[in-house]
Amino acid sequence: MARKKPKANSCDCQGVRRSRRRDAVLDAVLASGGHLSAEEVHREAKKKMPGIGIATVYRSLKCLCGCGKVAEFIPPDGVARYEAAGSRGHHDHLICTACGCFAEAVDPEIERLQERLAARHGFKLEGHRLEIYGLCARCAKKK
Amino acid sequence: MARKKPKANSCDCQGVRRSRRRDAVLDAVLASGGHLSAEEVHREAKKKMPGIGIATVYRSLKCLCGCGKVAEFIPPDGVARYEAAGSRGHHDHLICTACGCFAEAVDPEIERLQERLAARHGFKLEGHRLEIYGLCARCAKKK
DNA sequence: GCGAAAATGATAATCGTTATCATATGGCCA
DNA sequence: TGGCCATATGATAACGATTATCATTTTCGC
Structure with a gap:
């Protein structure tokens, strides 16, 4: 019997585990129209994960960028913004x-x-x- | 009688005075091949103006950018770099x-x-x- | 030279981001 | 299912580039 396919990991790099907070971060970026700052992602993610800390948001975003789920965009003001990657190319x-x-x-x-x-x-x-x-x-x- | 034309001010915006430090900052940028960070500009400028402070370098660079003498370029690492503007377009x-x-x-x-x-x-x-x-x-x- | 306005230097403050570290959690394996 | 250990997490300190502050110095039209 085929192993039941697990729910997709939001970040599937080597040695990376699934976590509900990282999922929440990805969801926040996906749900928005994009162009959210880390702080805005934090605010959105807290709606699903009230206790999530800003450090986790930064870590998750970096991880999600690394595996191509999220794209980082740095405007001239130097404050990074994030948006869904891949789907829209x-x-x-x-x-x-x-x-x-x-x-x-x-x-x-x-x-x-x-x-x-x-x-x-x-x-x-x-x-x-x-x-x-x-x-x-x-x-x-x-x- | 025509007023004697003063030596060109390195920044000729409204209400801006000439200063030897700002000249030194401009010279440092012009003399280099470009792409200097503020800290590097500071190091170069100190050769002419040993006591010049980093704050003055930042202020001068901003002023020189404002009047188009210097161009600011912000690479993805977020650390601003400066180069001569105008001449090379x-x-x-x-x-x-x-x-x-x-x-x-x-x-x-x-x-x-x-x-x-x-x-x-x-x-x-x-x-x-x-x-x-x-x-x-x-x-x-x-x- | 005088004096108001601008420039300066030292340094504190800012602010986005990252590092640290003790604790909590996830998930593979027995 | 429970144990184990690597990974994830939160709180917060640290970081680094840049900017603000403020007392002092310099500039320059008069």
Whole structure:
């Protein structure tokens, strides 16, 4: 008889155990629209796990990033933000310099040109980060 | 009679006075190849201004960024780095994930596509940051 | 040279993040 | 099922880059 498949571990790296807090952290990120700071993730996770500490949130986020479940995004203010990874795939960010809102975007052609640029400099491409700054439609209208 | 033109102020914003320390900070950035951390700028500036404090370096760098003489670049480790701006114009960064070295690059076509991408989302473009991660030629060879 | 405004240095404060450590928990194995 | 031990956890101290504070010094138009 086939062993009953256990509930998926939120982080399945080598030597990592399942834990309800880490699940709660992942759930918080998945449930949100993304772009949560660690503190915001903490606030959300506490709804399911009232006693969860901020240190566990940081540890869990790092772990979840390591196994590709969550993507870390560091805006120019230096405060890391987290969002679900994988499902929605890679994307770049449009950041409004007036209101701070984010938008997501991908341009396949830019992606391709980046590979070319890397190759031209002898770089073996692993990833990239593209952030476009400007005024979002709403803020541009206000001015 | 025309007023004698004073020696150029390293920061010519409104209400800003010239100072030898700020000059030294600017010189340190200009003299280097760029990509200096604030601490490194401090070390360089001390060669000209032995008593200069780290606070003054930070203040000067912020001021010089404000008037466009110096460009701030924040790598993923979150530690700001500074380089001369203007003379060499905008460029993007290729960052080696193994040794941490930087290379600079510009692809006019990518620049153009970014404008298009911004326009498509109703953003009024102000600037952007593109960082490409990978292994530099030397590190790629080692592996 | 005078004096108000700006710049400075020393250092305390901030703040996001990480390390520490004693305790709790998870899950493999008998 | 219970024991065992590695991993996870929470509280909190530590960390490090950057910023704020404040008394003192410097700048520069007059």
